[in-house]
Amino acid sequence: MKCILNIFFISALLxxxxxxxxxxxxxxxxxxxxxxxNARINTELKEQRDSLExxxxxxxxxxxxxxxxxxxxxEKGNVTEAIKSAQEAIKFQPNQYSSRFLLGKSxxxxxxxxxxxxxxxQSGSLYEKYAPAHFELANAYYKKYRYKDALKEYQITTQLDxxxxxxxxxxxxxxxxxxxxxxxxxxxxxxxxxxxxxAPAYRNLGLLYDLKLKKPKLAILNYEKYLEYMPNSPQxxxxxxxxxxxxxx
Amino acid sequence: xxxxxxxxxxxxxxVAAFASADDKEISTxxxxxxxxxxxxxxxxxxGSTATALLEDAISANSRFFVxxxxxxxxxxxxxxxxxxxxxxDKEFKDDSDKLKVNCLTVGTLSKxxxxxxxxxxxxxIDTWKIVHSxxxxxxxxxxxxxxxxxxYDNKFTKQYLTERESxxxxxxxxxxxxxxxxxxxxxxxxxxxxxxxxxxxxxxSFMLLTTVERKFSKSLIDEKxxxxxxxxxxxxxxxxxxxxxxxxxxxxxxxxxxxxxxxxYKVFNTADGRLIYMNSNEINSMKGLRKTAWEISSTIxxxxxxxxxxxxxxxxxxxxxxxxxxxxxxxxxxxLSLAKGQHLLRVSMEGYRTHTETITIEPQKILSRTITxxxxxxxxxxxxxxxxxxxxxxxxxxxxxxxxxxxYDSTESNFALYRQGHVQLMYLKQYDxxxxxxxxxxxxxxxxxxxxxxxxxxxxxxxxxxNDAEAKKTLDYLIENYGxxxxxxxxxxxxx
Numbered sequence: 161m162k163c164i165l166n167i168f169f170i171s172a173l174l175x176x177x178x179x180x181x182x183x184x185x186x187x188x189x190x191x192x193x194x195x196x197x198n199a200r201i202n203t204e205l206k207e208q209r210d211s212l213e214x215x216x217x218x219x220x221x222x223x224x225x226x227x228x229x230x231x232x233x234x235e236k237g238n239v240t241e242a243i244k245s246a247q248e249a250i251k252f253q254p255n256q257y258s259s260r261f262l263l264g265k266s267x268x269x270x271x272x273x274x275x276x277x278x279x280x281x282q283s284g285s286l287y288e289k290y291a292p293a294h295f296e297l298a299n300a301y302y303k304k305y306r307y308k309d310a311l312k313e314y315q316i317t318t319q320l321d322x323x324x325x326x327x328x329x330x331x332x333x334x335x336x337x338x339x340x341x342x343x344x345x346x347x348x349x350x351x352x353x354x355x356x357x358x359a360p361a362y363r364n365l366g367l368l369y370d371l372k373l374k375k376p377k378l379a380i381l382n383y384e385k386y387l388e389y390m391p392n393s394p395q396x397x398x399x400x401x402x403x404x405x406x407x408x409x
Numbered sequence: 410x411x412x413x414x415x416x417x418x419x420x421x422x423x424v425a426a427f428a429s430a431d432d433k434e435i436s437t438x439x440x441x442x443x444x445x446x447x448x449x450x451x452x453x454x455x456g457s458t459a460t461a462l463l464e465d466a467i468s469a470n471s472r473f474f475v476x477x478x479x480x481x482x483x484x485x486x487x488x489x490x491x492x493x494x495x496x497x498d499k500e501f502k503d504d505s506d507k508l509k510v511n512c513l514t515v516g517t518l519s520k521x522x523x524x525x526x527x528x529x530x531x532x533x534i535d536t537w538k539i540v541h542s543x544x545x546x547x548x549x550x551x552x553x554x555x556x557x558x559x560x561y562d563n564k565f566t567k568q569y570l571t572e573r574e575s576x577x578x579x580x581x582x583x584x585x586x587x588x589x590x591x592x593x594x595x596x597x598x599x600x601x602x603x604x605x606x607x608x609x610x611x612x613x614s615f616m617l618l619t620t621v622e623r624k625f626s627k628s629l630i631d632e633k634x635x636x637x638x639x640x641x642x643x644x645x646x647x648x649x650x651x652x653x654x655x656x657x658x659x660x661x662x663x664x665x666x667x668x669x670x671x672x673x674y675k676v677f678n679t680a681d682g683r684l685i686y687m688n689s690n691e692i693n694s695m696k697g698l699r700k701t702a703w704e705i706s707s708t709i710x711x712x713x714x715x716x717x718x719x720x721x722x723x724x725x726x727x728x729x730x731x732x733x734x735x736x737x738x739x740x741x742x743x744x745l746s747l748a749k750g751q752h753l754l755r756v757s758m759e760g761y762r763t764h765t766e767t768i769t770i771e772p773q774k775i776l777s778r779t780i781t782x783x784x785x786x787x788x789x790x791x792x793x794x795x796x797x798x799x800x801x802x803x804x805x806x807x808x809x810x811x812x813x814x815x816x817y818d819s820t821e822s823n824f825a826l827y828r829q830g831h832v833q834l835m836y837l838k839q840y841d842x843x844x845x846x847x848x849x850x851x852x853x854x855x856x857x858x859x860x861x862x863x864x865x866x867x868x869x870x871x872x873x874x875x876n877d878a879e880a881k882k883t884l885d886y887l888i889e890n891y892g893x894x895x896x897x898x899x900x901x902x903x904x905x
Contacts, residue, residue: 391448
């Protein structure tokens with residue numbers, strides 16, 4: 161009887177403890193995650209914005225400052241601000257290729273592809289040898305499913321910048337989509353030749369050998385390279401599964 | 410007496426032990442918590458530890474019937490195939506039915522330095538819509554699971570589940586697609602995927618949104634697609650989401666600097682792929698991820714419930730330039746998601762009078778506008794030009810002014826301004842008025858050739874007014890920035 165009562169009272173006590181309200185989240189102080197105004201990039205932004213206060217600035221100088229602001233916002237990924245500042249730069253200096261390039265690039269990120277194409281084409285006409293503009297124009301064409309135009313621009317990019325491994329990778333993707341696996345392979349290989357630790361190209365090579373060229377050993381080899389160079393990739397689990405499936409078959 | 414009490418207790422215990430799942434309020438299957446997001450979490454098999462603790466914690470509550478992971482091994486194998494893109498969701502549906510539970514409990518675990526980020530979601534087994542979610546950031550897995558289990562014990566009742574499921578149908582439906590680690594060169598990926606999971610959980614806890622679990626929505630995408638770099642890969646996510654009534658897709662990126670972390674996010678309408686909202690948050694520590702996810706979720710809920718309406722705009726003729734609040738929005742016809750409130754709509758097309766109006770967008774409503782553009786009466790402009798040809802300078806200037814007043818926003822007014830300035834400068838010798846006219850022209854940012862001509866007009870007027878230094882400065886600017894225009898060629902020949 162005493163045993164049963166003890167069990168009863170202990171149980172009642174445990175129930176009482178568990179129903180006390182808990183603060184589940186570890187308290188994180190405001191200072192730990194607030195925006196830091198002293199971050200390098202924010203400091204630079206502030207300096208640039210403050211310099212606009214100077215009333216003696218010429219159009220050219222204003223345009224250059226706005227271009228710098230756009231570049232910094234683009235680096236942060238703040239697309240809205242990058243677009244705004246690039247548009248301001250263009251108002252003061254319409255024939256500046258770099259501001260049109262930044263605007264075009266940001267418009268791609270805002271999914272405004274037609275406008276991006278217009279700006280990037282203009283940037284290219286202002287300075288033909290600017291490889292980044294051709295690369296971004298290719299990207300914009302790609303987003304509009306204009307693969308032939310995209311391919312042409314990627315080719316120009318690699319002619320102007322032979323080390324542009326991303327352009328080679330993207331050409332490889334396009335050739336895969338256009339059912340030209342040999343050319344796809346050539347371009348993916350060129351990409352990793354330029355940058356031996358460029359993981360996305362290894363994944364693409366793995367897929368090419370796996371799905372198109374039916375060379376499972378090469379597929380496994382390239383998937384493993386991908387995992388080697390991107391050990392924390394969010395796609396790791398899938399790629400490991402693909403390797404396992406290929407080995408079992 | 411004691412024997413009777415003991416007998417009653419034994420009988421009651423026996424009945425409880427043989428009680429079927431139907432007597433429990435909520436039946437769920439707990440899937441193994443996914444710790445593959447970060448290699449540190451995976452190496453120490455933190456997911457298994459957390460799963461075992463969670464199973465014990467929830468099972469201890471008499472309100473729940475829990476089918477444990479070892480009883481659902483076949484289902485798990487099939488789920489793996491679904492998530493790897495080997496089978497599709499239609500093939501998978503039967504597997505869910507066989508489990509004979511109301512809902513599934515899924516979870517993810519990431520580890521950054523010494524901090525575990527654990528998120529547990531319970532989803533409707535048929536639709537994968539989140540009915541309950543809870544996340545936690547802790548340095549101890551046991552404490553984290555304890556905190557999460559507290560919510561299951563104290564909040565997750567049958568009544569709560571019924572109420573929650575009743576709201577799922579009418580809410581805007583979202584799913585978190587992907588957050589890229591923007592700079593793959595840093596070799597610090599994993600933050601993007603971890604943030605995706607945290608955001609998934611936070612959104613799932615908001616009552617005015619319906620969130621489809623990522624473990625399901627990710628499986629709708631072809632995982633074996635070739636990957637572009639420097640641009641998001643074209644995929645079938647919009648279509649696949651839309652046909653399954655996932656109306657909005659959230660994606661973004663995480664950019665890590667030495668002293669700053671930028672989280673940029675975008676909300677897309679899956680029906681037409683249009684970007685309807687984007688924004689950025691900044692933190693300076695990984696410890697701020699969860700709080701930022703909450704802030705972003707709150708914003709998204711507000712945007713989708715309270716802030717966004719639709720404008721459908723058509724014009725006659727088509728292909729007119731649409732500008733809203735001075736920002737370009739492409740060419741007509743267009744269907745646009747806009748923030749609620751008033752907007753300045755401008756529709757322009759060469760040869761037509763620019764149409765301007767203020768529109769009011771109401772949240773979750775569609776405003777349809779069909780605008781018929783009025784052709785510019787170029788006869789008026791031709792008359793002004795014929796005055797000029799006849800040497801009737803005052804009549805020409807007045808006619809140009811009249812045209813500009815009537816059609817100020819049209820591109821033809823740029824030409825009218827130029828001609829007006831030219832007459833004022835060359836024939837009427839009204840240099841200060843000419844300067845003003847050309848400056849007005851340049852301030853409108855017309856196309857390059859006219860703008861360059863405007864600058865040479867300014868330089869000439871400045872010279873005539875005796876401002877030689879300003880005139881030279883204008884010519885230098887013209888040559889530097891409009892070097893390939895006729896005006897620049899003329900400027901190079903100037904020998905003032």
